Amino acid sequence: MPAWLLWLIASGLFAAGEVASLDLVLLMFAGGALGGMSVALLGGEVWLQLVAFIVVSTALLVVVRPIAKRQLLDRTPEQIDGVASYVGRTAVVSERVDEHAGRVRLGHDEWTARTQLDGEAYDVGDEVRIVQIEGPIAYVSHT
Template identity: 45%
Template sequence: MAFLWWLGGALVLGVVEMLTVDLIFLMFAGGALAAGGVAALGAPLWAQILTFAVVSVILLVVVRPWALGYLKRSTPDSLTNVAAHVGRSAEVLVDVTDRAGRVKLAGEVWTARAAEPGSLLPTGTTVQVVRIDGATAVVAPLPVTYPEGAM
């Protein structure tokens, strides 16, 4: 009957791990499963607790660092929210100066201002977002690229 308690504990720890994705509770769940296996074989409570502790520590020290490294290598970092807009190109809808203007960025109209003081980016120009300040896109002209062999 004690193995059911260990199994229940492993399930609860597994659910907590799904909420945190830190791979700590998963290692404890592994320890609880090992202790449940020992309990199913009829071991006394002290052996179950010792098994839980030893297996959990081994998993934390050996498996977790390897698993975290694998997780970080296989999961790409993706920029979200305003950070995803930096570097994108936008179309100037209303002349952009270092004080005001409007651009169309990712299908939305944004308030914009030029990154260089005193510069004017005329309507219809394609610009690049340098940074986002609050709800304002700070933009600069796209760098001029020449076709290969044109110079």
């Protein structure tokens, strides 16, 4: 089996291991294995392939990994996802909403809705703001 193919397989195994660890270390080793594969394709000796692997892996670990990790960590805490992303958005009443029942349309989705305060009610076509979501129910108020 040619050496370049072994390096390619090693790179794939490192990349697959990265999926399990999510620490961005094995991914840098995968890049180093691609460096070793490149030297093998150019006809370099095994020791040169190993040197390429070590140099590329080290460079990726020292330069790329900290930048990539910082980018991932800096953006994740502020990211709002799931149903929390709907809070604050406006919706249109599709079935009269009061404290007991109702429905609103938010984009292409339709939600069961209730008013936030007792005594409030909104008629079909009214625009409301989603103020809270608990399970399948969106609590709404004035826009």
